[in-house]
Amino acid sequence: MLQAIALAAAGPTLANSLARSTLASFFDRRPASPRKVKIAAEFSLPPLSAVGKRPHPTRQLPVAGRRRPTRVSSELTLGPGQLVIRGRSWYGDLDSKPAGPTDDPLEHVRASNCPWWFVAGYGVDRRLTLESGKVARPAEERLRSLFEPTPPTGLGFSDQQSYGKVFASAFNKLLRKVLVAQAHTVPQITDLELRGAGGVSLRDLAEKDKFQFEIAGKPYKMPATYLSHGYQSTLSWIADLVGQFLLDFEGVGVTDPRNLSGLVLVDELDLFLHPDWQADFIDALSQTFPNLQFVATTHSPLLISRLRPEQVVLLDWDEEGDIIAQQFEDDPRLMTATDLYRRLFGIENPPPTDLARVLSRYKFLAADPERDNREDKELGELRSQLDTAGIHAPAPTRRSRKPRS
Known part of the structure; x- marks a missing residue:
C-alpha cells in the first residue's frame, strides 16, 4: 500500500525508476484474476499559509494557468507482460479525469524538483550509516527505501558541504530543534552539541559525545553509535526527513519543524521502539510536525491506542x-x-497465556481445603502440566476431612 501511494505521488517517469526491481510482484498471481494493475490516488494541496511561515511560501503549480487547484489526481497502469508503468496526473479529483492528452503536472514537478510537493518514504531498513554521499536525485532517493533495502542518508546530511556551509548549518540547527521539541519524539535526548556556527560532521555525531541524555535525573553525553537500535533507526529516518525537506526547499529559510509540509510514508512505524516510547510516539510526531501527514503501517496496539x-x-x-x-x-x-x-x-486469546490460566486455576484449587475428589484429581493434572513446563507451583493446602454439605 505504501509503495502504491509513493508511485502515485511520484508520477509515471519517477515511478518506473523506483519500481524497476519490484514490478514483477505487482501482478495478482491468481489464475482467474485480470493481470492489469491500476493505481489511482487523489492528493490534496492545502494552502501553505498553514505552515505558519511569514511571508507565506508559494507552491509552483505547473501547467495550472490562472487556476489555484486544491487537488491533484494520479493514475498509473501496468498491463500484462509490460515492463513499463504508464499513466498521468491532472488537477482535480479522480472523477474529473481529462478525456484526451494533457500536460502532466507531476511530471513537471518531479523533473524540476519543485519545492512544497514533498513526499518521503521509509522502509524497514532504517539503520544509521556512517557513510555520507551526495543525494543525486532527491525526489527519487527520498522514496527509495520503500522499494529496496537502502538506508536513509540520515545524519549524513551533516557532511553535505557540497550544498554549502549554509545548508549543513541549517540542517544541524533544525535537527537539534526536532530532537528537543517533544519529550517522546526521541526520548531522553535533551540537547545536541553543535560546533562553532552550527557545523558538525557525521563522524562527530556518530563517534563523539554530541548527544546529551538525561538518565536518572543526570545529564550524560554519548555518540549516536552507542545508542540502541530504536534510537539509531529513529534518528536515521527523522534526520533524513529534516535533510530531505531542506534539500527540497534549497536549504534556506526553514528554521522551525512546524514549517515542514508534505506527505511521509513509514513502514512499521514501531520498529525497534520500546513500548513506553511507542505509547507517546504518534502524539510527539504530530506535535513536532503538525503540517506533515504521516501514513504508516504498524502491528503495535500501543501505537494504535492513541x-x-x-x-x-x-x-x-x-x-x-x-x-x-x-x-x-x-x-x-x-x-x-x-x-x-x-x-x-x-x-x-491474547495474554494471559494458556499456561498462565493453568497456574491461576491450580492456585485457586490448591488454596481450597474443601475441594472434592474430582477437583483434587484436576489439581494433580494441573500440577503435572506445570512441572513439565518447568513452572514452580506452591504446595496445595491440606484437604479438610469434613465433607461438603
Whole structure:
C-alpha cells in the first residue's frame, strides 16, 4: 500500500525508476484474476499559509494557468507482460479525469524538483550509516527505501558541504530543534552539541559525545553509535526527513519543524521502539510536525491506542481473497489491549497465556481445603502440566476431612 501511494505521488517517469526491481510482484498471481494493475490516488494541496511561515511560501503549480487547484489526481497502469508503468496526473479529483492528452503536472514537478510537493518514504531498513554521499536525485532517493533495502542518508546530511556551509548549518540547527521539541519524539535526548556556527560532521555525531541524555535525573553525553537500535533507526529516518525537506526547499529559510509540509510514508512505524516510547510516539510526531501527514503501517496496539477511529484503516481479506481497506468503527482510545488484539489482529486469546490460566486455576484449587475428589484429581493434572513446563507451583493446602454439605 505504501509503495502504491509513493508511485502515485511520484508520477509515471519517477515511478518506473523506483519500481524497476519490484514490478514483477505487482501482478495478482491468481489464475482467474485480470493481470492489469491500476493505481489511482487523489492528493490534496492545502494552502501553505498553514505552515505558519511569514511571508507565506508559494507552491509552483505547473501547467495550472490562472487556476489555484486544491487537488491533484494520479493514475498509473501496468498491463500484462509490460515492463513499463504508464499513466498521468491532472488537477482535480479522480472523477474529473481529462478525456484526451494533457500536460502532466507531476511530471513537471518531479523533473524540476519543485519545492512544497514533498513526499518521503521509509522502509524497514532504517539503520544509521556512517557513510555520507551526495543525494543525486532527491525526489527519487527520498522514496527509495520503500522499494529496496537502502538506508536513509540520515545524519549524513551533516557532511553535505557540497550544498554549502549554509545548508549543513541549517540542517544541524533544525535537527537539534526536532530532537528537543517533544519529550517522546526521541526520548531522553535533551540537547545536541553543535560546533562553532552550527557545523558538525557525521563522524562527530556518530563517534563523539554530541548527544546529551538525561538518565536518572543526570545529564550524560554519548555518540549516536552507542545508542540502541530504536534510537539509531529513529534518528536515521527523522534526520533524513529534516535533510530531505531542506534539500527540497534549497536549504534556506526553514528554521522551525512546524514549517515542514508534505506527505511521509513509514513502514512499521514501531520498529525497534520500546513500548513506553511507542505509547507517546504518534502524539510527539504530530506535535513536532503538525503540517506533515504521516501514513504508516504498524502491528503495535500501543501505537494504535492513541489514534482516533478515522485515523485507522484496517487491511483484511474478503471472501474472494482480495485485500480490502476497512474503516475502523471502534475508538482505539477506549479499547483495552485485549480488545485491540482481537479486533485488529484476529487474536482471540491474547495474554494471559494458556499456561498462565493453568497456574491461576491450580492456585485457586490448591488454596481450597474443601475441594472434592474430582477437583483434587484436576489439581494433580494441573500440577503435572506445570512441572513439565518447568513452572514452580506452591504446595496445595491440606484437604479438610469434613465433607461438603
